[in-house]
Amino acid sequence: MSIVEFRYAPITERPRPGAAIDARNHVISLRRRAAGSSFFSAMHLLPAQRRRAGRALYAFYRELEDIVDGDASRSLKQILLANWRSEIGLLFTGRPQHDVTRGLSEAVRLYGLRCDDFLAIIDGMDARTDIRAPSFVELDRYCERRAVAIWRISVRIFGEASPAGERVAAELGRALQLTNILRDLAEDAARQRLYLPREVLQAHGIHATTPNWVLAQPALPGVCRDVAMLAHRHYAAAVKAIGACPRHKMRPAAVTLGIYRELLDKLLARGWRRLDEPVRIPFVREVALALRHGLTGR
Numbered sequence: 001m002s003i004v005e006f007r008y009a010p011i012t013e014r015p016r017p018g019a020a021i022d023a024r025n026h027v028i029s030l031r032r033r034a035a036g037s038s039f040f041s042a043m044h045l046l047p048a049q050r051r052r053a054g055r056a057l058y059a060f061y062r063e064l065e066d067i068v069d070g071d072a073s074r075s076l077k078q079i080l081l082a083n084w085r086s087e088i089g090l091l092f093t094g095r096p097q098h099d100v101t102r103g104l105s106e107a108v109r110l111y112g113l114r115c116d117d118f119l120a121i122i123d124g125m126d127a128r129t130d131i132r133a134p135s136f137v138e139l140d141r142y143c144e145r146r147a148v149a150i151w152r153i154s155v156r157i158f159g160e161a162s163p164a165g166e167r168v169a170a171e172l173g174r175a176l177q178l179t180n181i182l183r184d185l186a187e188d189a190a191r192q193r194l195y196l197p198r199e200v201l202q203a204h205g206i207h208a209t210t211p212n213w214v215l216a217q218p219a220l221p222g223v224c225r226d227v228a229m230l231a232h233r234h235y236a237a238a239v240k241a242i243g244a245c246p247r248h249k250m251r252p253a254a255v256t257l258g259i260y261r262e263l264l265d266k267l268l269a270r271g272w273r274r275l276d277e278p279v280r281i282p283f284v285r286e287v288a289l290a291l292r293h294g295l296t297g298r
Contacts, residue, residue, distance in 0.1 A: 045251040046158065053107035053157045054252075059100045061121065061150060068125045069191075081122055088118045111156045120149035130191065133198040133209040140174070142195070147180075148173030151253075160249045167241035168253055175234035176256070179264045182224055182231070186275040189215055200226050221272040228268055235261050254293040259286055 043054035067080045091101040091108060092115040107113055124145025134142060151169035155161070160168070181188075181195040188195060189211035196214070201207070203226075204219040214220065238257055242250045259281060266279045281289070 043252055045255065049106075049110070050157050050159070053104070053111065054154070056100065056103035056107060057150070057153055057157065060104060060118075063100055064122060064125045081125055084122050085119060088115060088122070091115075091118075107157060111159075112161060113153055113156055117149045117152045120145045124149065130193050132192070132194045132211065133196060133201055133214075135198050139195065139197050143174045143177040147177035151176075155249075155253065158249045158252060160245050162245070164241055164244040165249075168238060168245065168250065171234045171238035171241055172253060172257055175231050175238055176260050178227060178231035178234065179260050179267070182227060182267050183263065183279060185215060185224075185272075196223055196227060215275060224272045225268070228264060231264055232261075235264075251293070255290045258289045258293040262289060 043051050043058075046054060064081070064084065067077050067084075070077070072080070087096065087098050087101050090096050091104060094105070096102045096105050104113075124142060124147075131138075131142065148169055151173040152166065155165040155169050158165075185196075192211060194209060194211040194214055198209075200223050201209075201214065204222045206214055206217050206219055206223065208214060235257060238253075242253055242257070262285075263279065263281055266281065270277060270279050
């Protein structure tokens with residue numbers, strides 16, 4: 001079986017450890033790729049057992065993203081995502097077949113992780129159509145599935161299953177996803193996707209939804225500033241929610257919030273005329289933010 005065949009084979013047909021391609025090596029490669037993720041880096045603040053759970057969650061999420069962002073046809077992507085729905089069903093009946101879900105089985109048992117949250121993440125990877133200028137309702141549903149659901153799982157891994165932890169997930173997930181949307185405008189447009197909300201576009205006189213055309217409009221900076229302000233409101237609400245939780249449990253959330261909020265500020269400072277100019281936080285600064293928020297949990 002070739003590398004391509006392994007990637008796109010149904011889960012139950014992938015080779016077991018010891019075969020020509022070892023699925024365990026695939027999981028390891030996903031973990032290596034996670035090294036550049038602020039979310040993954042924040043997981044290092046957790047005790048070893050919870051850290052393993054965070055790594056397994058990240059590996060699951062990367063599997064899904066690789067399907068959606070890959071070159072397979074839409075119909076094949078739908079099949080692959082359906083396979084993952086089946087695999088999550090097996091995970092929650094105690095019979096996981098894939099190395100990624102085997103890695104999650106301990107976390108499900110120890111931290112009360114919920115099946116519906118995993119299924120919501122898969123639903124957020126909808127491969128049937130390319131999203132273009134969703135309504136506010138559609139965008140919020142997308143954020144709920146794509147980011148909030150993973151943070152609902154994460155806060156339980158952190159040890160915070162209270163209503164305050166749920167609020168952290170709801171606000172921080174939305175803030176992060178809106179930041180990602182603003183950061184990835186050009187990349188998404190190349191894939192014929194446009195996540196800027198329809199109502200904001202129309203308020204600025206943009207009524208078309210063709211991604212590259214929208215990004216070339218003089219009114220784009222105003223649209224992006226409005227979306228950035230919405231993200232900032234979610235960050236502010238997430239700060240309050242984190243403050244209602246025990247400090248030692250919210251360190252990873254506080255680190256991620258601090259890093260991404262600075263990323264949003266850098267996007268605002270760069271503006272929206274040079275979308276091909278990447279915005280990054282220097283490694284030294286990211287370490288400083290991680291230390292600051294990791295030590296305080298705020």
